[in-house]
Amino acid sequence: MIKKVELTGVKEIARRANVSIGTVDRVIHNRKGVSDATRQKINLIIEEINYQPNKMASLLATKRNLNFAILIPKVSAETDYWTYPLNGIEQAGEEVKQFGIIIQYFFYDLDSRGSFNEAAEELLNCNPQAILLAPSFIEESTAVVKRINELNIPLVFINSDLPKQPSLTYIGPELYQSGRLAAQLTSLSIAHEDEIMIINISTDLENDHHLVRKEQGFRAYFNDSKLANPITTLNIYDTHIGSVEKSVLEALQQNPNVQAFFVTNSRVNIVAKILKKHNKTHSLVGYDFLKSNINYLIDGQINFLICQRPKEQGYLAIMALYKHLFNINEPEKAIYMPIDIITKENYRFYNS
Amino acid sequence: MIKKVELTGVKEIARRANVSIGTVDRVIHNRKGVSDATRQKINLIIEEINYQPNKMASLLATKRNLNFAILIPKVSAETDYWTYPLNGIEQAGEEVKQFGIIIQYFFYDLDSRGSFNEAAEELLNCNPQAILLAPSFIEESTAVVKRINELNIPLVFINSDLPKQPSLTYIGPELYQSGRLAAQLTSLSIAHEDEIMIINISTDLENDHHLVRKEQGFRAYFNDSKLANPITTLNIYDTHIGSVEKSVLEALQQNPNVQAFFVTNSRVNIVAKILKKHNKTHSLVGYDFLKSNINYLIDGQINFLICQRPKEQGYLAIMALYKHLFNINEPEKAIYMPIDIITKENYRFYNS
């Protein structure tokens, strides 16, 4: 409980500059009423002692709240992936709430670009001091991000990046490498000549660069490792199970030597269900810690799930904004989540 | 930027209770000097208006330094495992520094119980307000922990637990399950009849319950999975490479059908070196993200490393103490780290 002795803050600056704290305050806030000479002197001292304003005192003095606005996909019935980032955001929200941070949530429908634009408009209307964005639709997001940057509001991307748009940081997966990892895991459970099938299931495959990057990584691994296993790709645009079942069975008939599947997103549980129904014991690798996926992992129908800490992504994103605004530290330009392998023997400790 | 209008805080409580804020403060902090009647009245009002102290004001008012004391093994030349928790601790230290938290470091030698006791004594002498402890030596640690608990200093265990001793939380691995995972990974790359060898390398094996638990988990997996692969254990007490080499080669001669090794700690790189030297291509699974291990992972000599986020352990431990002391939230009684699988395809993103 030793009292601090360091001299910091406006008072110390004022003392060194032989002015009052009022003057220092004016310099800090770029208000007029200070001669150029004193302004320079004070700025010099600010540099010298590396002055970091005490955000606590500041918030206390201004007695205002900070609004953080979140714009992410809504949790759909089809996949509960976004519950995890949301949980992380909420947890972080609890922790920073006492610093006057209030989180406002806006959700959009992954099937509707219109809903994205609407939600973005609402978001901007409530004048947030920080924004967390999952830019699923590239063009629409880019437009919104440009406006955000004009307003000079700190912005964090989550789950997908818009590398050309300036932002505080991107927090999310590195897709290519995760595809490579999927390939390595697949190669563990197949023989020399076995065929492999990559399954992309998405209504909007053309816009879903996630899947493409993963497939590229997957194929690159086999290339680089000089593994000659034939790899075919099956694109499925209708995500309903009946339609998927039909496609998969057809493809299996055409490629009877397929021994392993790689599903490039979290819909791997659909494939697992189908394989189980037809008593198939193919190797199966897919994505994401969803309940329905975990069940098939325990079951043995899915061999590996790859996961990139969705909850942590949300948590870290809020924390990055908080730390930025409170001058605690600045994040890296991009934070790539570790690429985790989930098996039936380690899933229990994954989200504790 | 909306101004708050609510009437909250000690002032409002004092107004409602017809007392001064000083009295309210005494009630809030459970200090004496208040009659039971007023205390009750105030507590009632606190409940009523659901009083949440303003942490910013609080932090500002108690401009005190909090000393956190850390007692962990020193980074040895032999293994740099402890650099990772240390990094995590330092990072957390940076982040909480502006709340007046100062971290003091004490290190002990893993080969010397005496050094542990000495360091612990020094630590207690500087009257820390929170302690982070890696209780490697059970008896010595227990004695120290008892004294710490008498002093009512919040304490977090890291890496190993002392379940019988009260503590704020334990942050570290769950060893049994990690052994099971090692077994699953081993089973991926061996055939039906292949033999497996578990290698424990430790000068003080009897005290190293870590290794024992992992071995138990490993064997349990094979039992539960009805896999009949013979498993033998090789205990090596002399950790020098020459001695390990001799032991391993001897054991290999006696068990020529061994196709896979499981090294129960981070010294797996020693075994990798030996196997490489003798051109052996056994399957090899071991522990920890150390540089020397990663090199053999890239090399292909090690198939999998299991890792339990050492850096995060340190980070979370400090944060748990900080959040406890600042009433942000209380941790779970035990926080088991996810059991991560590191391969040559995902190690790059593990510690970013």
Add this chain to the structure above:
DNA sequence: TAACATAACGTGTACGTTAACGTAAAAACA
């Protein structure tokens, strides 16, 4: 030169909480 304007700076109060300090009254003791 008086009256006034403005630039440049200082002062005071507030934010909500903490804790040291002061004090009146009650209780304990001689």
Add this chain to the structure above:
DNA sequence: TGTTTTTACGTTAACGTACACGTTATGTTA
């Protein structure tokens, strides 16, 4: 009874920042 101790409070000065307002000094104009 008087004296000391204890109990139960109230008062007040910080903490670092923000900002309205007050105060000089230095012009500028009538």
